[in-house]
Amino acid sequence: MSSLFDSYKLGSIELQNRVVMAPMTRVRASATGVPGGNAALYYAQRATAGLIVSEGISPSKQGQSEPNIPGLYNNEQEAAWRPVTQAVHDVGGRIFAQLMHGGRVGHPEINGMQPVAASAVAAQGTIFNSGGRLAFVTPVEMTVAQIQEQIEAFVDAAKRAIAAGFDGVEIHGANGYLIQQFLSDNSNQRTDEYGGSHANRVRFAVEVATAVSEAIGADRVGFRFSPGGKFHDMNESDPAGLYGTLIEALNPLGLAYLHILETASDALNDDIRKAWTGPLIVNPASVGSARFVGKADADRWLNRGADLIAFGRYFISNPDLVRRLRDGIDLAEPDVDTFYSGGDKGYIDYLEAATD
Template sequence: MASPFDPVKIGDIELKNRIAMAPMTRSRAYGPDHSPTELTAQYYAQRASAGVIVTESTQPNAIGQGYPNTPGLHNETQIAAWRRVTDAVHAQGGRIFAQLMHGGRVGHPSNTDERFTPVAPSPVRAAGQIFTASGMQDFPVPDELTPGQIHQTINEFTDSARNAIDAGFDGVELHGANGYLVHQFLSTNANLRTDEWGGSPHDRIRFAVELTTAVADAIGAARTAIRISPGAPLNDIEEDDYTEIYPLLIESLNPLGLAYLHIMETREPEFTATLRQAWNGVFMLNPATPGSRTGREELQLIEDERTDILSFGALFMANPDLPRRLEIGAPIQEADMSKSYGGDHTGYTDYPTLQS
């Protein structure tokens, strides 16, 4: 029986435990060109006791920025800034993957310096509103990506993945969940295309598969991972055939030999078990816990071998030394969610550890 505090290998690196820090947008990229700051380096270094840290969503190109003050990884300024973050984490003995996320239709012109209109598989506006510097605004109708622009986007993701390795990251996680661009291609309401990038499940997985393959070819499959959220309705996504499309996606990704598959669970655990059985590699799970946070009770999922690695979000926000607290049964601090996005060090780097 596996213990949450046993080592586990992802790709070519060994993690000191099976407790991962899940990606969490913090909207504090106040450096030049939306780059991380010294405070960002401190924040991640404080949490280096995680088996692996997955960073906040980081845009691979300027048009992919969805929210205010999120970091990029598509120019030299950003690479240098992220290098300070990875150096700080590695100095504390940690491992860190960059999560690359293109917002697709989940964005707004006022959230980008160039005032880009968001792009998506189809010109279908997401229902609802998005936070901007001037308050909540309706999602705009996105521009439909041309086939040429789709290939360009894959190339820009690939360049960003190379940038991540240049910046010292141990690998990259592609964000294929939560209603953003990759997820939009998988969906049945955001992707209404009739060419080879839409329609049947086989064609709707094409973008995810070609993107992941291109990144794995560029930086190595052992340093490439993907996150998915089967059937999740976030950001007005519908997936009428999720029980068909995700096994097909996993079947197509299995031959690549990726570092891990990360699932954000929003559907029944039985379907997660089906995907776990279908996946040939390391399995990371952010389990569904309606009405609560992923906590100590979910460690049983590792012991029962329902996952290899368990990812924690909000608890890592408030508990920089979360693995130690979980291991010895120490009190768990609650995060101040009013300080989740934007702001200064409060609610960011000022949560105490057991030793402080």
């Protein structure tokens, strides 16, 4: 079995280990989607990870899911990411930008725009806003022309990511955001070429992946999924068939990696590993789980065929997580009250473990 601390060749880049910092929303950008000046230090502190995947970044204003989410759709945002990527590279790290379009996970009070989605079906539940929580609204069903516009938004954001110094991009197709809204049959009730059959419901995901790969190179493109995941009111009635169809369509593209959360059964996850021909990142957790991922989870998944392991919340409170895992040093517990609070507290003030 490979060790978590072995180096790994991911496409054209060399990773110093198999530890991935998972994408985690921190809502510390400006109201206009510009990452804060402290983001460079935050990511650089954690750059001993083999790969960092950034927090979710909106590829368009239409795609903004929550307040203070960073974007990559204008020149000011692009320029603000350059010091971040440079800080990571200066200490030997690698970083991909996660492109996250909220789709129906959004609200007019957040970005002044009516959310768009696969179908005009509102999610059950509420969304965070600076003034409290708001009930989800019914989104506008996207026309085919609007679908193409949002594919182009992903492409433009990917190009900006490379221009800003990111090593690649991860397309967010998990956790109930726009791409999974096309995949899930309770949120996609279309009767055209983007709805109905598995082949039709995976079409948007495949078109986004294809267009972004053609724009920046497939070896710079990863894709994240949460097969069978329920977050944000998803209900995929046949995840085995759906993701089998999706992986079959994505394999020929030669993407940098597939990144999955452990939201499916062991049997389906094993089937995904067998079917997927490229590198596999696994985050052994599901959204909303109270359990944090540790080394035992990583070793279990490396033994099952994962190539890289993504750690989330422990990376918040342990900027030196790789060393702590390698040397058996106790892990600091994160302050959950500061996950989304803004400011430096709970963001850049966690300390590395003392050295002998």
